[in-house]
Amino acid sequence: MTLQLPKGDKKNAIGIMGGTFDPIHLGHLVTAEEVRIQFNLDKVIFVPTGRPPHKEEEKVTDPEHRYLMTVLATINNPSFAVSRVEIDREEGKSYTIDTIRFFSNYFGSKTKLYFITGADAIMEIITWKDYKELLSICHFIAATRPGYSLHKLKETIGESCPEIMQNISIVQIPGMQISSTMIRQRVSAGKPIKYLTTDAVTQYIYKNKLYHNLSG
Numbered sequence: 001m002t003l004q005l006p007k008g009d010k011k012n013a014i015g016i017m018g019g020t021f022d023p024i025h026l027g028h029l030v031t032a033e034e035v036r037i038q039f040n041l042d043k044v045i046f047v048p049t050g051r052p053p054h055k056e057e058e059k060v061t062d063p064e065h066r067y068l069m070t071v072l073a074t075i076n077n078p079s080f081a082v083s084r085v086e087i088d089r090e091e092g093k094s095y096t097i098d099t100i101r102f103f104s105n106y107f108g109s110k111t112k113l114y115f116i117t118g119a120d121a122i123m124e125i126i127t128w129k130d131y132k133e134l135l136s137i138c139h140f141i142a143a144t145r146p147g148y149s150l151h152k153l154k155e156t157i158g159e160s161c162p163e164i165m166q167n168i169s170i171v172q173i174p175g176m177q178i179s180s181t182m183i184r185q186r187v188s189a190g191k192p193i194k195y196l197t198t199d200a201v202t203q204y205i206y207k208n209k210l211y212h213n214l215s216g
């Protein structure tokens with residue numbers, strides 16, 4: 001069992017937010033909370049990647065660190081949960097389709113699944129494995145993200161696969177120009193990261209000396 005939800009919790013609509021979360025930051029949290037409210041979701045489940053297929057070239061922090069930071073950041077929101085499903089998957093590479101299939105089986109057909117992505121991630125959707133099946137079993141939320149345009153979504157995805165657009169909703173998020181890359185670089189350069197992520201995550205980063213020597 002990779003996810004423990006309290007018994008009796010409603011599970012009509014569940015949001016799934018995948019990410020590297022290296023580290024998780026306020027942009028992720030604001031996005032998840034805004035989508036939860038707008039779509040009346042019962043829960044948002046954060047799913048840290050095991051070894052992301054699109055980032056395999058880059059050095060990604062140990063999944064256990066990323067998982068624990070995600071738990072710390074979400075601990076005070078009863079509607080947020082964290083799943084180890086991708087981290088515990090043994091095959092190495094993890095694909096979103098496998099994760100959505102997992103949750104689809106886990107919750108059953110009565111639960112509607114929403115996959116939450118930022119504007120940059122949604123534009124990659126047509127490069128993902130089995131993206132058509134993905135869109136048939138869950139609804140996609142494309143969250144606005146400063147620095148990335150959703151202008152081309154209709155042209156890029158709509159033209160090659162117009163039916164896909166019906167399964168995508170665009171959601172306006174209060175702008176947060178924060179990225180994990182920015183946080184890693186700031187820590188590495190000795191700059192403060194206060195107010196970019198939660199205090200607990202900040203303390204976890206310093207305690208475990210994460211991102212201190214990026215080039216190493």
Ligand code: ATP
Nearest residue numbers: 019020021027117118119121145176178179180181
């Ligand atoms: P990195 O800089 O390492 O790529 P990131 O900040 O983009 O990190 P990810 O873990 O890659 O974070 O992103 C997980 C998901 O959260 C993606 O769908 C991404 O688009 C979305 N996301 C990340 N930051 C924001 C933000 N500031 N506003 C809205 N969505 C965001």
Ligand code: MG
Nearest residue numbers: 020120179180
């Ligand atoms: Mg990213």
